[in-house]
Amino acid sequence: GAVVSQHPSRVICKSGTSVKIECRSLDFQATTMFWYRQFPKKSLMLMATSNEGSKATYEQGVEKDKFLINHASLTLSTLTVTSAHPEDSSFYICSARNLAASYNEQFFGPGTRLTVL
């Protein structure tokens, strides 16, 4: 099956610092990846669509200068939370679309828990 990894799984940082989260498709190429944010016992909210070799498309209300997305290769997308603040603390999940899979299925990473002190 298709596997997506995220690194790190947990990160704690100080307010004002930047944090980078990696999302990798391990056994397939993904021209499109998605980044979601999830609060405890809440739904997944799509933040942005990451396209390989082009700029990410951000959902309404998501600050593109705060959440920098780079999709430099067919297997890697990164989300950088710049100048993090406590309100950015959340669970971040990525998914990768596998065009070779049935129905172009998305496969999810295990998530990254970000805590900003």
Added chain:
Amino acid sequence: AQTVTQSQPEMSVQEAETVTLSCTYDTSESDYYLFWYKQPPSRQMILVIRQEAYKQQNATENRFSVNFQKAAKSFSLKISDSQLGDAAMYFCAYRAGVAGGTSYGKLTFGQGTILTVHP
């Protein structure tokens, strides 16, 4: 914009019994897909079942089946012979088809239903 609504924040079921989780959605598209995802305590999202809107036959995957009512825009999940491992948060999700343009591929999730399974 598409919306997905899960009106049951929490549900519970006895082991070996059957439970149905509700989901309604709103869309003006004719080409779309519907999904149920399971998120256990590990928080890894797991695809449970999918339904193509153009198919009238309800999807079934082992103990999981759906009741897809296209006209009513309803998409419920039935779990038969519930097991302790079914305990999780369940999300209903919508995805536009190719005709959805820029929305293609994006998943819109419902609020989720926490399912508890009692032994």
